[in-house]
Amino acid sequence: MGRLGLTKRGSHMMFRKITLWGLAALLSLILPAAAVFIWHRSWLALIVFVIWTFAVGAVLGAIERRKHREHCERLLTHSQLSSIRTLSHHRHDWMNELQILYGYLRLNKLDKAVEVVDRIRTRMDHDSKVSQIGIPELATFLLSFRTVCDTMRLDVDIQDGLHLDRLPYSAEELSRAIIGVVNVIRFRASNPLGGENVLGLSLSEAEGRLTIVLNYEGELVASDSVAADLEKCLEGIGRLDQGDEPAENSRQARKMVIHFPLPA
Known part of the structure; x- marks a missing residue:
């Protein structure tokens, strides 16, 4: 049957x-x-x-060949439009920073100008780490996140020298898992009445395992099913450790740690 x-x-x-x-x-x-x-x-x-x-x-x-060709052309067009939006968004951010820097220099506020330069240098270092993570699909997702999500800010912290493609895992599986866990929070983040929803994503490798730390502060919808959906995204290649449950208030703070034990 x-x-x-x-x-x-x-x-x-x-x-x-x-x-x-x-x-x-x-x-x-x-x-x-x-x-x-x-x-x-x-x-x-x-x-x-x-x-x-x-x-x-x-x-x-x-x-069938024509349908496949048209499908590939649509995917290519979507990818090109996504890249254009990402570049446009980054250009807008850099122009804002340069205008602030120019304003401080005009006012001869050198200490403030130094702060802006340090902020620009930090962002450039951050984008460099993301672009060198070793998985193009994941790097593109993280770099373009601000252009596709307006309900949550994603702060990524990557360990120096971390290259996911050098770990004994399938790059496709790791990319799918990491993008999946971010989207679990993203699709539950509701527009905050005050403040901002922020998801901190930290990736590091030590003592024979890859560790991902999620720190979320903000408002969530259907938060009771977050852990179950995160475990589905891991597909057996990682283990989820939950932190303390958030207090019962409008702003929720939640920390979750995902371990990927590396095979010997």
């Missing part, structure tokens, strides 16, 4: 992927099949049926 249900679901999904032209090509096989049935002793009818079948297969293959 289970196999039958699986087969039916697979057939249904395959049918949904067939376009009208593909369906018309498949239905056209009825004609040569009928000819073979009527003139079953004729070699010509059989030859026509075989050639027609190959032609239908070629048409379906061309349709």
Whole structure:
């Protein structure tokens, strides 16, 4: 019964992927099949049926290649637009900092100008660590987070010299897990009435294991299911240690630690 249900679901999904032209090509096989049935002793009818079948297969293959090409083009366009938004957002941030720096220099407030330069240097060092994390998908997600989320600020702290691609884990699994745990908090962060929702994400490796620390301060929706959803994101490759439960007030403070024991 289970196999039958699986087969039916697979057939249904395959049918949904067939376009009208593909369906018309498949239905056209009825004609040569009928000819073979009527003139079953004729070699010509059989030859026509075989050639027609190959032609239908070629048409379906061309349709599938076109759909795949269009899908890839949509993904590429989405990626390009995301990169443009990220660069535009970073350019806006840098322009704001430069304008503040210029203002302090005009007013001859050198101590304030030094603070701005230190802040710019810290941000540049932060972005450099993120870009060198070793997993392009994860680096892109972290660098562009400010452009896709307006309900929560993400503060990332990465240990010096940490390269996730050098750890004995699948880069795809690590990327999916880290992006997943951030999104669990992101999709529950509600617009605060006062203050700001902030998620601190710290990544470090020591004593044979990768450790991720989540420090969240802000308002959460459905916070009682956060731990369960985080464990789903880990998919058995990490272990979640919860901190103290948040106090019952409008602003919630929560700390969670995720350990990824590295295989010997």
